Amino acid sequence: MAKTKENKIPELSNPSVCMRDPQRVQEILQSMVKAGSNTLQVISDFDMTLTRFAYNGKRCPTCHNILDNSKLISSDCKEQLKELLNTYYPIEIDSTRSVEEKLPLMVEWWTKAHELLVQQKIKKDMLEVAVRESEAMLREGNQLFFNHLYEHSIPLLIFSAGIGDILEEVIRQAGVFHSNVKVFSNYMDFDETGLLKAFKGELIHIYNKREGALLNTGHFQELRTRPNVLLMGDSLGDLTMADGVQDMENILKIGYLNDKVEERKQSYLDSYDIVLVEDETLEVPNAVLLYLTGNK
Numbered sequence: 001m002a003k004t005k006e007n008k009i010p011e012l013s014n015p016s017v018c019m020r021d022p023q024r025v026q027e028i029l030q031s032m033v034k035a036g037s038n039t040l041q042v043i044s045d046f047d048m049t050l051t052r053f054a055y056n057g058k059r060c061p062t063c064h065n066i067l068d069n070s071k072l073i074s075s076d077c078k079e080q081l082k083e084l085l086n087t088y089y090p091i092e093i094d095s096t097r098s099v100e101e102k103l104p105l106m107v108e109w110w111t112k113a114h115e116l117l118v119q120q121k122i123k124k125d126m127l128e129v130a131v132r133e134s135e136a137m138l139r140e141g142n143q144l145f146f147n148h149l150y151e152h153s154i155p156l157l158i159f160s161a162g163i164g165d166i167l168e169e170v171i172r173q174a175g176v177f178h179s180n181v182k183v184f185s186n187y188m189d190f191d192e193t194g195l196l197k198a199f200k201g202e203l204i205h206i207y208n209k210r211e212g213a214l215l216n217t218g219h220f221q222e223l224r225t226r227p228n229v230l231l232m233g234d235s236l237g238d239l240t241m242a243d244g245v246q247d248m249e250n251i252l253k254i255g256y257l258n259d260k261v262e263e264r265k266q267s268y269l270d271s272y273d274i275v276l277v278e279d280e281t282l283e284v285p286n287a288v289l290l291y292l293t294g295n296k
């Protein structure tokens with residue numbers, strides 16, 4: 001009988017943890033430990049991966065929702081944004097539709113929402129207040145997650161189809177926007193008076209992160225001495241976030257399965273090494289990081 005590798009991380013036995021191949025997870029972990037934490041980089045999605053999906057039974061906002069629900073948006077526009085959310089979010093999480101079918105619809109959602117936001121005369125200096133007054137919430141364990149990566153000089157790339165300016169403000173207000181953090185996202189373009197006039201560059205939506213990664217080869221080139229990747233996401237689109245990594249040696253993929261659990265579980269198990277089902281914490285990623293940095 002094949003010898004099973006010992007589980008060195010007790011949190012991998014948490015009830016929220018599902019793995020299709022626990023043996024494979026142990027092998028990847030061992031290989032990554034052997035390579036050393038100075039060869040590690042972390043690539044994570046933001047909304048519903050680093051932030052909570054729900055709190056006390058209520059949905060938590062994405063970067064877009066933080067703005068949509070804020071005082072910066074007129075009630076008429078709020079209605080229109082809500083209608084878009086109610087139309088397109090069910091499509092985003094619909095496991096019966098293919099990526100090919102969903103992709104143009106996702107572009108449509110992001111484009112329409114950004115057009116509406118640009119009409120709202122949003123002032124750059126009001127974003128801080130919008131975030132402060134929002135119900136945005138990083139997952140439990142966020143201080144350990146960000147601080148540990150910083151203390152061990154491990155680069156963290158946050159790769160988000162949300163809004164970069166809002167995302168940065170959320171982590172700034174949480175006191176965790178350290179110098180090892182880099183963000184790829186949709187950034188707002190303000191005019192000289194600080195008024196939102198457009199969004200910058202190529203649109204990032206949930207199904208084109210591969211293209212986004214390939215546009216940023218410089219970043220991955222700088223990190224070429226770190227071929228071991230911990231990837232964290234909440235959608236199947238997040239799996240391509242590491243496609244720019246050069247000469248990758250190992251990748252451990254942790255996926256949060258927040259919504260439509262039964263319908264989507266098998267596809268998450270087939271795609272992510274570790275699937276966290278309705279888990280609002282960073283307990284498992286933190287345990288993995290502590291293990292990989294020899295602190296456990």
Ligand SMILES: Nc1ccn([C@@H]2O[C@H](COP(=O)(O)O)[C@@H](O)[C@H]2O)c(=O)n1
Pocket residue numbers: 045046047048062063064065085089092109110113159160161162206
């Ligand atoms: N108008 C929109 C468009 C997208 N969303 C949600 O944002 C999430 C994308 O951000 P990631 O950090 O996960 O890449 C995505 O899952 C959409 O549900 C939105 O709320 N409003």
